[in-house]
Amino acid sequence: MRMLFAAAPGYGLMMPLVPLMWAAASAGHEVRLATTSRMCTVAADAGLQVVDVCPDRDTWAELMTTARSNPGGPPRSPFRLFTETMTAGTVEAGRELDAEVVVTTSDHHAGILAAAALHRPALEVGNRISWSTRDSATQDRMAGFGGGPEARAQLGIPAEGPELIARIDPRAPSMGGLTADEPDPRDGVPWWAMRYVPFNGGAVIEPWVRERPSRPRVVVTLGTVVPTVAGTDVVAVLLAALADLDVEVVLALGDSDLDSLGELPSNVRAVGFLPLSAVLPTTTLIVHHGGSGTTAAPLHFGVPQVVLPSFADNPMSAERVVARGVGVSHDPTTLDADTARGLVTQVLDDPSYATAAAEVAAELATQPSPGRIVTRVEEWMAR
Numbered sequence: 059m060r061m062l063f064a065a066a067p068g069y070g071l072m073m074p075l076v077p078l079m080w081a082a083a084s085a086g087h088e089v090r091l092a093t094t095s096r097m098c099t100v101a102a103d104a105g106l107q108v109v110d111v112c113p114d115r116d117t118w119a120e121l122m123t124t125a126r127s128n129p130g131g132p133p134r135s136p137f138r139l140f141t142e143t144m145t146a147g148t149v150e151a152g153r154e155l156d157a158e159v160v161v162t163t164s165d166h167h168a169g170i171l172a173a174a175a176l177h178r179p180a181l182e183v184g185n186r187i188s189w190s191t192r193d194s195a196t197q198d199r200m201a202g203f204g205g206g207p208e209a210r211a212q213l214g215i216p217a218e219g220p221e222l223i224a225r226i227d228p229r230a231p232s233m234g235g236l237t238a239d240e241p242d243p244r245d246g247v248p249w250w251a252m253r254y255v256p257f258n259g260g261a262v263i264e265p266w267v268r269e270r271p272s273r274p275r276v277v278v279t280l281g282t283v284v285p286t287v288a289g290t291d292v293v294a295v296l297l298a299a300l301a302d303l304d305v306e307v308v309l310a311l312g313d314s315d316l317d318s319l320g321e322l323p324s325n326v327r328a329v330g331f332l333p334l335s336a337v338l339p340t341t342t343l344i345v346h347h348g349g350s351g352t353t354a355a356p357l358h359f360g361v362p363q364v365v366l367p368s369f370a371d372n373p374m375s376a377e378r379v380v381a382r383g384v385g386v387s388h389d390p391t392t393l394d395a396d397t398a399r400g401l402v403t404q405v406l407d408d409p410s411y412a413t414a415a416a417e418v419a420a421e422l423a424t425q426p427s428p429g430r431i432v433t434r435v436e437e438w439m440a441r
Contacts, residue, residue, distance in 0.1 A: 059087045059439060062157035064148050064169030065185075066140045067095035067118045070281070070351035074185040074228070075163060076104050077255035081428035082161075085436070092151040092172070094144060095119065100259065109154070111147025111168075137203035141167045145205075145213055148172040159435065164191045164225065167205030171213065173220035181435060182225040183252070187354035188375035190227045190234065192242070192249060222247045223438050226431065228254040230357065230421040233378050250434065253425040256355040258333035266327075267337050271306045274342035274406055279310040279334070281349040292366060292390045294319055296345060297326060299398035305406075308337060335359075343405055347390075348372030353379060360419035362411035364401050366390035383414040 061082050065072035072093055083089045083106075091101050091108045095118035101108045121136050145168040152160060152172050160178055162169020163185040173180035184190045191197055210217055225247055229235030236251040278296055290311065300307050301323035309316075309328045316328060334352065338344070338359040346352045348367035353375040356363055363385030365376040376387035386401050405411045426434075 059436065060155050060158045061087050061089050062092060062148075062152045062155055062160045062172070063089065064092045064144075064160060064162040064166055064172060065097070066137065066144070066163065066166045066168075067093055067097040069097075069100070070349050071163060071165065071185060072097045072101065073257050073259075073351060074254070074354075075161070075183060076101070076106070076257040078161065078183065078252075078428040078431060079106055080104075081432045085429065085432050087432070088155070090151065090155050090157075092144075092148040092169070094147070103260065104257070109147070109151040111144050111151055113147075115143065117143050137165055137167065137200075141171070141203060141205050141209060144168040145171045145209070145215075149175045149213075149215075152176045152178070159223070159439065160220070165200070165203065167203050167209075170220065171205055171210065171215050174210070174218070175213070175215045176220075177216075178220060179223050179439075180220045181223045181431075184225070184227045184229070186350040186371065187229055187233065187254060187357060188348075188350050188371050188378050190229060191225065192227055193234070197244075223435060224248045224250045226250050226252045228252050228354075228425075230418045230425075232418065232421060233357075233382050235421075235425075250431065251425045252431050253427050254354050254358055254422055255428060256335045256351070256358050258335045258351070258355060259331070261331070261333050261336060263336050267332070268340065270340040274305045275308060275337075275340055276300060276305045276402065277308045277310060277334070277337060277341050277344045278346070279344070279352060280347045281352050290316075290318065292393060295393050295395055296398050297323055298395040300402065301325065303399065303402065305342075305402075308332070308341075310334075310337075343402065345402065348375040348379075348387075350375060357384065357415065357418050358422055360412070360416040362405045362415045364388075364405055366393060382418060383410060384418055385411060385415075 065075050079089050092111045094110050094112040095116050098108045098110045148168045149172045160173035160180045164182045189196045227235050231237045240249050307326040310332045312331045334355040341361050344356045345364040348365045365379050365387040367373040367376040379385040380387050
């Protein structure tokens, strides 16, 4: 089977698809990813065949430039930009492959439009632990992502379709996910559960990462967007809060400039980029911004969280974490060192957070694997 995967050019938007693409390729199918900007390199490094559907402009860089000029956060709907710039190229990538099925993330309307244009069935994959298109509020919100009748008419795409094989919700049942297949009340399309398998990139893992330290390990990260848009001021507050605690702090800020932080406390290890899936097995607590992928990875490993949500769907992730009891949350704009220290010690000292996190990890482990989803698509196509 020839399978075209389609995803927007953000780490948390594309990377959740990688394990499903690996599963499809391992099952013997021809797999190709349609994306753009820096995700082309990320996906190629993961061993995937990639088509840059918008090679003449860096859509992600354009988005970040706009975001930096908007201190309140990213543009209201970056997904409209992705729909407008990536749909035509995604359709062409599907034609070149002669795709038999299109697999697209639920937030990426370019993939749905491409399936309609190609007259091919589509599988819609939820790529977030914080929300799903099963949620009515999300359905309303996605109306601003583009891909409506006007976009279809402009691109010459049929007004109806594509036929959907299923929609996938990767959330644990206790965090809004599925306990069994269920029809979507909107159109009867079945909802399937799928195990969330974190992919955060590859790296050579040093011995200290693999070894559980003698004192609690606390990972601090802001993902890839927040440092660009909101800066790293909150990190200075966190380091001041953690400096006198008996913990090992792993500061993972990618390529962010740390000069403004001055001399780091003696219990802080700055690592730049480090895949969360490498360090979380030996981590006691993670402090982060609430990005969907950064929220999901510690759930997979049963690690409690302190969430400092910035914008976009970060607050939704924080709400899920707090409601399930796997962590706590606080507004980063009003955070001071005493409050941050209190949040961290609260989660470290109260075993209920670790217990709840372990329960969610156990739930996720029982959900169908990406390989099982590929089998179900094969069965649907055979019928």
